[in-house]
Amino acid sequence: MSDIQTLVAAATTAVNQGRWEQAETFWAQVFALDPRHPQALYSLGVHAFKRGELGKSLQFLQAAHASAPGDPSVLLALSVVLREQGDSAGELRAIEASLAADPYFLPALLAKAAHLELHGQPKAATATYRNALKVAPPESHWPPALRDQLLHGRACVERLGNALAGFLADRTDAGLSALTPSEAERWREASAIMSGQAQPYPAVCSTLQVPRLPAIPFHERSAFPWVAALEACTDAITAELRAVMDEAQGDFQPYIAYQPGTPVNQWLELNHSKRWSSYFLWQNGQPVKEHLERCPETAKALAAVGMASIGGLCPNAMFSVLAPHTHIPPHHGETNARLVVHLPLIVPDKCRYRVGFEHRKWTIGETLIFDDSIEHEARNDSDELRVVLIFDVWNPLLSPGDRDMVQRLSAAMREFQSVA
Structure with missing residues (x-):
């Protein structure tokens, strides 16, 4: 095993054991041997950020991005530093670049939603939270570090859905009164699906499914x-x-x-x-x-x-x-x-x-x-x-x-x- 591989393994072990100062020492040694090593650059940038050295952190992370331009984690870390520096536009560009590298990167989706929410775009934020919840694993497997953000995102989605449901009802109730009960129920369901209060219910058969039959819940x-x-x-x-x-x-x-x-x-x-x-x-x-x-x-x-x-x-x-x-x-x-x-x-x-x-x-x-x-x-x-x-x-x-x-x-x- 090369010296760099040995040092990377030692640094990883130190991080997993919470020995942050020792891990940084190992990463510095990797950097000395290979100044373009992306993992060392990223880790040194994170360590500098934790100490509040924003300029130094930004320098390391930009170098890490140059060495690994497709790594969404590096770009997301860059967005955090830019946010702390007060560069809101730069933060959003870095988040968008992270999602361009991986559109399903859950931390970046949550970061984008939080940015939009903070800057007065609740509907756009909720749409992004909804996408994050779609790509997230089942709740029992949510990463602990992201759990609070996911819970907040779900609450935002539910809140906007309730508001939309009320708005749609206000605009459509007059039309429902002219329909038969079964027709009215159909359009209440359409509104519920549109507002996220319900999902479509298809026919699912365990033995024999006749294709192209409409899925009508109750017949007259x-x-x-x-x-x-x-x-x-x-x-x-x-x-x-x-x-x-x-x-x-x-x-x-x-x-x-x-x-x-x-x-x-x-x-x-x-x-x-x-x-x-x-x-x-x-x-x-x-x-x-x-x-x-x-x-x-x-x-x-x-x-x-x-x-x-x-x-x-x-x-x-x-x-x-x-x-x-x-x-x-x-x-x-x-x-x-x-x-x-x-x-x-x-x-x-x-x-x-x-x-x-x-x-x-x-x-x-x-x-x-x-x-x-x-x-x-x-x-x-x-x-x-x-x-x-x-x-x-x-x-x-x-x-x-x-x-x-x-x-x-x-x-x-x-x-x-x-x-x-």
Whole structure:
């Protein structure tokens, strides 16, 4: 190992151990051997800055930049010295040069945002803080030296987003009043996305995704001719539900039931738990005959609907029971070829449902029809059980030919998977 390599290693060790004076001595020895050594020049510039020797620091850092013109850290250090010398324009030029060398250099992005904020450009500063937060690692891995700056940047982004959201609402509320409820919700979501209060919610399917279908969170009940007849059966269906809850409680099984060794991710708390349980009438395309026989009015109502039929996947139909103070975490469904229907049967207060941007309350006897390939979650924050009848119907945006292709594609996949 050369003398310079030995000295660099010794200086690095000294820095890591907090022996600053000894480190500077080693860097000075490197500089004596190689006056253009960029790391020695940079380090000597930093040491001089710490002592308040701004002119000497600037000289070393400029030399370091000449030796390593593409090093963003050198340019950022230069910007700090220029700031202390009162050269605001020079500081910004050095920061911009650092970002030109590496547009994703997080300390330079934060430095630029802070400079803009200090000099009366809060919106430009917030845009830069937003970029910094995008390139930053997850919060649990934020560098300790940058954590306070990142927290401040996030607060700035949230503050400006709230201000923009209020401004957009003020300018658009009159237009919303002329729209249908679903149209108005669409444009509230557009404003939320524009102001950074929300992100777009795409369809994400774990099994079969039909491309080019719009991701519509909730579909209008009026678009489905069977809704009125189904809702008229609410009392009869509820009576059958209460009977099986009294007589066949053991047939309600945990809805989440991963095999040992399977990654459970967000389902850890609900895996094999009856806090979310189901009494299946149809499961993965197959009727559960004993359960259907116990619930003839429910079976008749489902038959009149005409559920989606995708072999091995659906129809599914079940009484879904959510225990008090239970949260079903955000997740996506299996396919956007079908929609999911909720017929609420037992709904205490403090129960909420979200699909994408939209939050809804369950109302007994009033269906919710939604695309479960969009991120969705449910909450029961009450002290009582919440129960809904859930089943699948075809996405009405699919033509008969589309439905045929869904079935063919699903059948082909099952056939492929069945062969060893």
